[in-house]
Amino acid sequence: MTGHRTLAEKIWQDHVVRPLDDGSDLLYVDLHVLHEVNTPRAFDDLRAAGRTVRRPDLTLAVEDHNTPTGEGGREDLAGRRQRDLIRANCAGSGIRLHRLGDPDQGIVHVVVPELGLARPGMTIVCCDSHTSTLGALGVLAFGIGTGQVEHVLATQTLPIHRPDDLAVEISGVLPDSATAKDLALALIARIGTGGGRGSVIEYRGEAVRALSVEARMTLCNMSVEAGSRAGLVAVDDATVHYLRTRTGARFTDAEPRWREMRSDDGARFDHVVHLDAAQVGPRVSWGTNPAQNLPLDGRAPSRSDCATEQEWATTQRSLAYMGLRPGQPMRDVEVDTVFVGSCTNGRIEDLRETASVLSGRKVADGVRMLIVAGSAAVRRQAVAEGLDRVFSVAGADFRPGAGCSMCCALNEDRLAPGERAASTSNRNFEGRQGKGSRTHLVSPRVAAATAVTGRITTPQDL
Ligand SMILES: CC(C)[C@H](C(=O)O)[C@@H](O)C(=O)O
């Protein structure tokens, strides 16, 4: 099919097995990824239906959410059950599983690109919303629910309606003080947690081109916090270079095809949002959803910042949960814990940025700093580069394990009720990092600077 197509449309059309009566399409899935949460019931239902996994060779599983990251760490009872189930289910179906202790274990969205398994033009689905991360490689990748997991296990296809195309055009040059995380937060603050609902975001423009592939993953990762299904970035030299380092010479023939994975000039998007990167600086969340964030030199909102009584009521609820005063300068907010990690910011470049700020400095007294590599491979790389030394000299706890850790509190890494963290993860919902926990979403650089002073800080402040 020709014409002026968007990138999402190209990948979609390449994968339609057949249109369905209700207006959706039956889409072919190139790779199906699983983790231990949300999959046990899918396997139970599959067995109950008397079916088997159709393409174990196109299915991959990892252990990440429940995995302990400390020395001799243990899962809790629920975590152990889920771990045992994914092991039994994968063994019983011939599915490759990267379990705790395996050299390729880690957070699913970090491991898949690392292993060269996410390549331009593919469709990848996983039982996890942040599958959107892989869009940075020109892959149409999105999260699915347990029922859909069963369908994909059984058929390697998925009935689904095609989402709208939303172009996020990011012009200008991102200031040195800001990162892809800040871009993502600025976008979500602007369009809201529902601003991307029903759509796939394609990130475009010179500011996106200027980002490394890993930084593009950070941006695509947070697409779901704006309500989008997926994020996408067109393939360019940086993408091809990244893939070469991951796949060697294995896919040389595919390179011309990879390079077609961009929207045609003149392709029409259903919605367009413009953002000027030059206006984006370091940001921090003040509230209990990712859209409630502002420039770090700002103040927590007060009545005059709210357009309506209803907005003020919502704002007051978030402020109360977060233990902040209206109008409180964000730089005055003190934290107990700093967490660097997650599928948003747990890759090697994130650890390098963290180390560059921590180098020659100390974590403030009374502050606990947890650094958790997104994968075992990221951790090995960090050690090879000597980042582990920087972390330990600074007094940070660079965990021996890899996984979701304190992003989601489904393991032993948790905040106590009322505790406050600066965190490089992607969600600041009530209780996200432990019951009664308070989360401020920030970039790795801001996290590191905050660890040094014990209050929300940018590296430029040090
Ligand atoms: C546990 C999983 C289903 C969930 C997700 O879908 O994103 C988790 O990874 C999260 O980040 O909240």
Ligand code: SF4
């Ligand atoms: S690191 Fe956090 S956001 Fe990413 S998959 Fe794990 S729990 Fe979800």
